[in-house]
Amino acid sequence: MQVNEVPTSRPLSVPGRDLVGGGATYDGVSSSYLGDGGKSPWPRDTAYDSEEKAGERPNPHRKYSKKWFDYARNRAVEVGRWPRVTYASIGIILIVVWVGIMIVFAKSEVKAQRKNSDYNGGKGRVGGGASKFQLLLKGTLKKFDPIERNLRVSWALVYVDNTTGIVHPSGETPEDRWQVNLYRDVKAVPEDRQGNATLLAEFDLTQAELESTYRVDNVTQPPIATLGMHPFDSVDTNIDFNQAKEEDAFAQPLFAYPFDVWQGSIVFAITDRVVSDRLNLTNNHILNPGGAILRDSTLNWRIQLAANNTCDLAPVDAGCELHLDFTGRRPPLVKFAAILAVMINWASTIGIFLLTCESVVMRRTYILSDTDILGVCVSALFALPSVRAILPGAPDFGAIIDLIGIIPNIIVVSLCTTAIALSKLTMRRPKNE
Incomplete structure (x- = not known):
């Protein structure tokens, strides 16, 4: 006659086993596991520890490659110390350079006055x-x-x-x-x-x-x-x-x-x-x-x-x-300010033009979905003449600087604003909404 053994049920608890910190026991009633010093007997996940300590993680990519630089930058931004030092240093350097340029212009003016004297x-x-x-x-x-x-x-x-x-x-x-x-x-x-x-x-x-x-x-x-x-x-x-x-x-x-x-x-x-x-x-x-x-x-x-x-x-x-x-x-300071204003106007105009072409011509609708790009264009229409108005010693409107750095910029930005406005008017609601 064949006798089947009845499997022994697995106990809900293992008495005497240290489940938390070594030497602790389960009393069968309490849901708390007590241990010596609160230390876990299981080994910790070293990968998890390395993620918490970004400085200890080696760069897995080939040294000095693009991925290597991208990875190093991302880890540096996560830590946040050296990027802050970098942009703070760049800001201080720009301020020092600007002050130095102003001092040079001031000395040039003093030299001209001394020559007249x-x-x-x-x-x-x-x-x-x-x-x-x-x-x-x-x-x-x-x-x-x-x-x-x-x-x-x-x-x-x-x-x-x-x-x-x-x-x-x-x-x-x-x-x-x-x-x-x-x-x-x-x-x-x-x-x-x-x-x-x-x-x-x-x-x-x-x-x-x-x-x-x-x-x-x-x-x-x-x-x-x-x-x-x-x-x-x-x-x-x-x-x-x-x-x-x-x-x-x-x-x-x-x-x-x-x-x-x-x-x-x-x-x-x-x-x-x-x-x-x-x-x-x-x-x-x-x-x-x-x-x-x-x-x-x-x-x-x-x-x-x-x-x-x-x-x-x-x-x-x-x-x-x-x-x-x-x-x-x-004086050289006035020439420097006028040239700098023209360069800034053209940089803003080119940026708005590229953004308009990418959103309208290349049909990147996610750029047009919000009102940010339209607000940028409308703001630029008022900002460009304002920059011209604060130039030192600026004459009445109609100078050659207006023909080079003001009128064409306003025309380009106006066309970009019109194109964006028409594109937003012709947009349809997505089907999944």
């Missing part, structure tokens, strides 16, 4: 001679108006010591006080009038010596100011400016912003008022001005001076006037 724009030289000093006209730049196209300059009389080369204001002491009549846009001609013999004797002058001096061509013209009595004596003049380079569209005033070049000129003559009054000869005894200097600066403009003193020329008919030629340009 030199004798006749750096072309003149002060040296020891028969006289101990030379008279100069000091011009203080007040304002340049590109709309009216004129430069306002305040002029005062100063003198430079030939021994030290230091410029001093006139009228501070009785020894450096003069009474000088200043004439604008006149011509100096040799004196041809007959002088009073008695008056000439007081100055120990002869008629021949009188005729060797110069006078203003218009003897009835009044001076624009009398300078030299006090340090604060000054007179303002407006100097008209026009195009410096004829038939050059890229240097035309305002239109060629920021590369436009302006020019202006003025002619001065100074006479000794005391000698002229005592000789009873108006506008007589023209003095030899040593030159001119410029002080201060104008915002968003660089004004340079070049002086030509005809008193130093040999021909008699050359006259004895001080011809001052001014040149106005945009």
